[in-house]
Amino acid sequence: MTQTAQTIIGIIAEQALLDPADLTLDTRLDQLALDSLAMVELIFALEETFDISVPFNANDPGKQDFDLSSVGAIVRAVEGLVSQKAA
Amino acid sequence: MHRVVITGAGTINALGHDVPATFAGFATGTGGIGALDIPDVDRLSIRVAGQVRGWTASDHFDLRSLSLYDRMTQFALWSAQQAVAQSGLQFDGALGLRSGVVLGTAGGGLGTIDDSYRAVYAEGKNRVHPLTVPRLMASAGVSHISMTYGLQGPAFTVSTACASSNHAMGLAFQMVRSGAAPVMLTGGAEAMLTFGGLKAWEGLRVMATDACRPFSADRSGMVQGEGAAVFVFESYDHARARGAEILAEVAGFAMCSDAHDIVMPSAEGAVRAMRAALDDAGLAAGQVGYINAHGTGTKANDANEAMAIRTVFGQSPPPVSSTKGAHGHIIGGTGAVELLACLMALREGVLAPTLGFRAADPDCALDVVPNTARDAPVDVAISNAFAFGGLNAVLVLRRI
Numbered sequence: 001m002t003q004t005a006q007t008i009i010g011i012i013a014e015q016a017l018l019d020p021a022d023l024t025l026d027t028r029l030d031q032l033a034l035d036s037l038a039m040v041e042l043i044f045a046l047e048e049t050f051d052i053s054v055p056f057n058a059n060d061p062g063k064q065d066f067d068l069s070s071v072g073a074i075v076r077a078v079e080g081l082v083s084q085k086a087a
Numbered sequence: 088m089h090r091v092v093i094t095g096a097g098t099i100n101a102l103g104h105d106v107p108a109t110f111a112g113f114a115t116g117t118g119g120i121g122a123l124d125i126p127d128v129d130r131l132s133i134r135v136a137g138q139v140r141g142w143t144a145s146d147h148f149d150l151r152s153l154s155l156y157d158r159m160t161q162f163a164l165w166s167a168q169q170a171v172a173q174s175g176l177q178f179d180g181a182l183g184l185r186s187g188v189v190l191g192t193a194g195g196g197l198g199t200i201d202d203s204y205r206a207v208y209a210e211g212k213n214r215v216h217p218l219t220v221p222r223l224m225a226s227a228g229v230s231h232i233s234m235t236y237g238l239q240g241p242a243f244t245v246s247t248a249c250a251s252s253n254h255a256m257g258l259a260f261q262m263v264r265s266g267a268a269p270v271m272l273t274g275g276a277e278a279m280l281t282f283g284g285l286k287a288w289e290g291l292r293v294m295a296t297d298a299c300r301p302f303s304a305d306r307s308g309m310v311q312g313e314g315a316a317v318f319v320f321e322s323y324d325h326a327r328a329r330g331a332e333i334l335a336e337v338a339g340f341a342m343c344s345d346a347h348d349i350v351m352p353s354a355e356g357a358v359r360a361m362r363a364a365l366d367d368a369g370l371a372a373g374q375v376g377y378i379n380a381h382g383t384g385t386k387a388n389d390a391n392e393a394m395a396i397r398t399v400f401g402q403s404p405p406p407v408s409s410t411k412g413a414h415g416h417i418i419g420g421t422g423a424v425e426l427l428a429c430l431m432a433l434r435e436g437v438l439a440p441t442l443g444f445r446a447a448d449p450d451c452a453l454d455v456v457p458n459t460a461r462d463a464p465v466d467v468a469i470s471n472a473f474a475f476g477g478l479n480a481v482l483v484l485r486r487i
Contacts, residue, residue, distance in 0.1 A: 037350065040292055053132075058292040059308045059386045 025072035090323035097169025100314030113439035137312025137415025157196035162315035163228030187240035191251025191275030193419030195225030252422030253480035274423035276315030301409035312415025316423035339368025345477025357395035376465035382409020412442030
């Protein structure tokens with residue numbers, strides 16, 4: 001697992017009040033019972049940690065440009081935004 | 088128990104600097120939302136707002152006084168001036184001793200706070216303007232109105248987020264009704280279009296980037312506005328005795344709490360508030376001809392409010408509109424500005440439209456008077472406010 005993935009798992013685990021060891025790349029976010037405020041805090045933590053801007057509108061969490069379906073999807077999406085920044 | 092009537096109204100908001108301009112904006116469907124113009128706007132992702140334009144405070148207040156007036160206070164004082172002038176009241180003698188003022192505001196002097204923090208944090212200065220504290224006080228607008236007109240009775244500020252104005256006006260109504268005060272100036276004011284204020288709203292990720300589209304299937308969130316409205320609430324007997332023109336009767340009010348969630352609304356709480364307000368007014372749901380909705384343009388509020396309205400009013404509710412599509416969400420001042428749409432419906436028989444509406448949403452099955460004002464005789468109107476944190480406040484007005 002990359003350092004980025006481990007950092008992201010740490011951020012998600014903190015919001016979900018879980019041990020990072022309980023999360024894998026396959027963990028689906030809907031299994032974590034994150035409410036809308038926790039989602040907003042999670043996105044904020046990702047933005048601050050990786051110095052990126054995540055397109056996310058809390059009005060319609062089901063319809064986003066940013067794939068939040070699983071831990072692995074978030075890792076890929078963050079890596080994409082980080083590489084866009086570097087480009 | 089005294090009947091309570093409105094004998095004066097004043098406002099400033101994105102639609103105009105007074106009540107006639109606001110009514111004209113409602114009636115013509117001319118929206119006041121546009122490009123946000125504040126310093127550092129390029130660092131915001133939200134760049135539209137219902138901003139008050141063309142406001143030169145020094146045209147209205149002397150420079151000595153202005154050093155004490157945050158933009159919120161300026162809006163409150165200017166609105167009060169219009170309302171008192173329309174009412175024709177002079178608060179001398181016993182009337183001034185017993186009359187008061189209660190306003191709603193959520194942010195208080197937020198521009199003053201923003202300026203002072205920028206000075207010490209961003210600009211590295213070691214002192215701020217010496218009058219920062221009396222400017223930023225949430226109650227500053229109330230104090231300056233009381234001083235300007237000699238209102239020496241109950242005077243205080245209510246802060247219940249987006250329901251602040253409705254709570255303030257509800258308390259003013261109860262004080263006049265009970266006889267605690269013969270006249271109350273009431274309403275609300277907000278001036279939160281500051282860099283720090285908008286950054287805070289961006290963080291919640293509930294803001295639209297183009298327009299506020301209440302009840303529309305493609306709505307994407309709130310657009311913030313600013314402004315104020317102030318009304319003169321007066322006992323009916325007092326108003327009649329002096330031959331005052333009566334704009335409408337305040338027939339009822341109710342407030343309640345969801346006790347549920349800090350941001351998500353509850354239909355059950357909204358239902359209880361609307362039903363209790365009608366009970367307080369002694370009116371049946373079927374007598375209501377217009378509902379001014381809270382209608383923020385968020386997915387959650389509008390679907391929730393629509394469900395609540397259909398629960399209270401049945402399968403054929405009266406026309407409902409949210410004027411936030413026109414002036415934006417004025418937060419703590421919004422209920423006061425929106426009460427003007429109720430006054431217009433009762434006095435002129437014109438329903439203010441819901442601007443920004445593009446497509447019907449099955450979750451919001453209401454007649455929302457989309458985009459174009461409508462002529463309709465209205466005898467009773469209600470105005471909803473459902474704040475973050477589940478604080479609900481509903482006013483009932485009646486034509487007189």
